[in-house]
Amino acid sequence: xxxxxxxxxxxxxxxxxxxxxxxxxxxxxxxxxxxxxxxxxxxxxxxxxxxxxxxxxxxxxxxxxxxxxxxxxxxxxxxxxxxxxxxxxxxxxxxxxxxxxxxxxxxxxxxxxxxxxxxxxxxxxxxxxxxxxxxxxxxxxxxxxxxxxxxxxxxxxxxxxxxxxxxxxxxxxxxxxxxxxxxxxxxxxxxxxxxxxxxxxxxxxxxxxxxxxxxxxxxxxxxxxxxxxxxxxxxxxxxxxxxxxxxxxxxxxxxxxxxxxxxxxxx
Numbered sequence: 001x002x003x004x005x006x007x008x009x010x011x012x013x014x015x016x017x018x019x020x021x022x023x024x025x026x027x028x029x030x031x032x033x034x035x036x037x038x039x040x041x042x043x044x045x046x047x048x049x050x051x052x053x054x055x056x057x058x059x060x061x062x063x064x065x066x067x068x069x070x071x072x073x074x075x076x077x078x079x080x081x082x083x084x085x086x087x088x089x090x091x092x093x094x095x096x097x098x099x100x101x102x103x104x105x106x107x108x109x110x111x112x113x114x115x116x117x118x119x120x121x122x123x124x125x126x127x128x129x130x131x132x133x134x135x136x137x138x139x140x141x142x143x144x145x146x147x148x149x150x151x152x153x154x155x156x157x158x159x160x161x162x163x164x165x166x167x168x169x170x171x172x173x174x175x176x177x178x179x180x181x182x183x184x185x186x187x188x189x190x191x192x193x194x195x196x197x198x199x200x201x202x203x204x205x206x207x208x209x210x211x212x213x214x215x216x217x218x219x220x221x222x223x224x225x226x227x228x229x230x231x232x233x234x235x236x237x238x239x240x241x242x243x244x245x246x247x248x249x250x251x252x253x254x255x256x257x258x259x260x261x262x263x264x265x266x267x
Contacts, residue, residue: 014181017174019237023076025229027197028097029085037096040079043072044103049110051236051243054120059190063123068104069236076240078233083127084193094128101130105138112141112243114170114235143239146246147173154256155263174238177245177255179262182238186231194222196229 026032026040044050051069056062068079087094104111111117121135148168174182245255 011171011175011181012183014175014179017178017180017182017234017238019234019241021076021237021240022074023078023233023237025078025080025233028079028081029195029197030087030093031197032093034093034096037093037100040077041096041100041103043077044070044100046072047109049112049243050104051112051240052104052117052121053113053115053232053235053239054117054124055187055189055192055232056123057190057193058188061123062193063127064192065196065232066121066124066129067232067236069240070104071240076237078236080196080229080232081129082196083124083129085195085197086127086129089128098129102134105130105134107137107139110139110141112143112239114142114144114239116142141243143242143246144168144170144173147242150246151176155259170235170238173242177242177259182234183231184235186228187235189228191224192228194225194228196225196232198225 026036028037047070049071051067053067054063055065055067057064062084064082064084066079066081066083068081070077070079081097086097103109113120117140118135118138121130121138122132124130125132125135151168169184170187171182171184174180245252
């Protein structure tokens with residue numbers, strides 16, 4: 001009990017969350033090549049499960065980023081789709097990105113998210129990457145709900161001091177399950193419009209972009225931008241790590257036994 005309360009109330013004392021699975025990151029924007037999207041279409045066609053998280057600028061609520069994780073063999077592929085920086089809806093590249101979403105959001109696949117992803121994606125309809133009908137037909141798993149249900153049924157003897165399960169965060173879930181600290185401060189950032197891809201291509205000429213009201217300028221490269229990239233990637237990988245525990249009965253049982261022993265829980 002004391003150890004469990006200490007974990008949740010002193011998150012920053014925990015080791016930093018460090019995903020160990022090999023990963024490859026793709027920046028999807030108007031500089032993305034046609035061949036890259038074709039490669040992602042092939043990869044997505046082989047996958048049946050996806051992690052999707054979204055980000056918007058909290059100051060003006062403008063949607064900015066869709067992060068998608070898919071697994072292929074022993075590597076994770078993470079897509080950072082910056083909707084503010086995409087090509088026009090009638091372009092060939094945009095059409096290919098639509099095809100990518102058509103595959104990912106197919107009702108034959110399962111989409112996992114920490115949030116209500118159907119509601120979240122509705123904010124991105126003006127990006128013309130998918131339709132309302134596609135969103136409504138997604139098969140989804142709300143991982144936050146699943147975590148809360150699992151916690152209540154598995155750890156009935158644990159009392160969370162001043163913490164409501166209804167308000168449980170991904171930060172708390174990672175701390176409890178893996179004894180690691182995932183700093184989620186940037187999830188509420190108002191700066192998800194800073195052009196993450198510019199950290200990878202610092203010499204890119206920004207004048208090629210339409211300077212819309214929702215686009216923010218930063219020096220290139222920039223540590224603040226790099227932190228946003230890291231958080232977007234880590235958030236998806238954290239959700240994926242929880243999903244893997246829940247999907248494998250042996251792994252879940254092993255994790256439950258370990259956690260009960262770790263927190264000195266006795267029936």
